[in-house]
Amino acid sequence: MIMEEHERPLTGGKFAFVTMLNISITVVEIVGGLLAGSLALVTDAIHNFGDSLSIVLSYSAQRIGQRDQDERATFGYHRVEILTAFVNSLVLILISIVLVWEGIQRLLHQQPINGYVMFWTALISFSFNMGSALLMHADSRGSLNIKATYLHLLADALASIAVIIGSLMVLAFHIYWIDAALTIVVSLYIIYETVDVVKQTSKILLQNAPVLDYDAITEAMTRVPGVVDVHHLHAWMEDEKDIIFSAHVNITPDAIEDIEWITAQETQLLQQRFNICHVTVQIEITHGLNSAKFAKHEML
Ligand SMILES: [Zn+2]
Ligand SMILES: [Zn+2]
Numbered sequence: 656m657i658m659e660e661h662e663r664p665l666t667g668g669k670f671a672f673v674t675m676l677n678i679s680i681t682v683v684e685i686v687g688g689l690l691a692g693s694l695a696l697v698t699d700a701i702h703n704f705g706d707s708l709s710i711v712l713s714y715s716a717q718r719i720g721q722r723d724q725d726e727r728a729t730f731g732y733h734r735v736e737i738l739t740a741f742v743n744s745l746v747l748i749l750i751s752i753v754l755v756w757e758g759i760q761r762l763l764h765q766q767p768i769n770g771y772v773m774f775w776t777a778l779i780s781f782s783f784n785m786g787s788a789l790l791m792h793a794d795s796r797g798s799l800n801i802k803a804t805y806l807h808l809l810a811d812a813l814a815s816i817a818v819i820i821g822s823l824m825v826l827a828f829h830i831y832w833i834d835a836a837l838t839i840v841v842s843l844y845i846i847y848e849t850v851d852v853v854k855q856t857s858k859i860l861l862q863n864a865p866v867l868d869y870d871a872i873t874e875a876m877t878r879v880p881g882v883v884d885v886h887h888l889h890a891w892m893e894d895e896k897d898i899i900f901s902a903h904v905n906i907t908p909d910a911i912e913d914i915e916w917i918t919a920q921e922t923q924l925l926q927q928r929f930n931i932c933h934v935t936v937q938i939e940i941t942h943g944l945n946s947a948k949f950a951k952h953e954m955l
Contacts (some may be wrong), residue, residue, distance in 0.1 A: 680703045690772050693834050694757060699756070701751075709744075716736040736891065740852055750845075750849065761832075767831060769827050785812040792805050858892070859892045867929060876921055876925075882904055882906055884944055885905075886902070886943055887946065897932040902921075902935070903936075906939075
């Protein structure tokens with residue numbers, strides 16, 4: 656599963672070319688897998704299909720995500736990408752679980768496999784995977800995102816090598832169970848690749864708090880002249896990089912004239928020191944003074 660960062664648009668023919676290669680591998684492996692009777696090839700085909708799908712989906716989600724905020728989405732459309740990646744990963748994991756089950760069935764009831772077809776199919780998909788990895792390699796120094804894609808494609812090429820070795824074992828020793836074993840290994844590899852994306856995206860969708868030093872934030876906010884207390888902090892992720900923050904700030908009665916200055920100070924502090932992208936501050940005097948740092952259910 657390849658999850659793209661949206662600040663680096665998937666531009667240019669290179670990504671399109673790599674996607675085309677991935678789709679070709681999918682087709683070759685499905686045809687070859689069915690002809691050879693190799694479940695491992697079909698499994699790897701599904702893996703490559705998942706990769707192509709995630710590139711295409713994140714490309715289109717990215718385009719939607721670039722739309723401006725409007726009445727229907729005051730936060731904008733960035734989370735289309737998050738939701739897409741979440742659903743995509745979840746489906747891949749479910750398919751992989753089915754494939755692990757199928758692999759176990761195959762281990763118990765072995766079926767003959769055409770080693771020649773398996774070998775050539777795996778060889779073709781290996782060269783396509785390796786080709787796209789090398790294509791990415793040149794650009795992988797500057798961008799973390801492209802580097803992740805490169806490493807992913809490289810790992811995928813290694814999976815093809817495993818299938819090549821498996822086909823040689825089928826050819827030389829008629830060890831048919833190797834196909835079922837590879838199916839299970841490749842499926843587990845897909846799950847391993849994908850689980851992290853599910854974790855990250857579900858955290859964002861569940862409004863889980865980003866990792867911030869909330870004690871340091873409270874302390875710094877309270878140190879602004881005129882401020883006596885801070886309560887009901889909320890922080891959440893709009894997408895994988897933008898943090899939204901809100902808090903109630905108690906000030907002394909004689910600081911009322913400085914409300915705009917205090918708000919500006921707090922906003923600047925949060926944006927510059929804590930990398931928060933959007934800040935909302937509610938100024939209060941006695942209201943909610945000394946209530947919990949993180950809101951309980953009463954609205955103060
Ligand atoms: Zn992959
Ligand atoms: Zn309050």
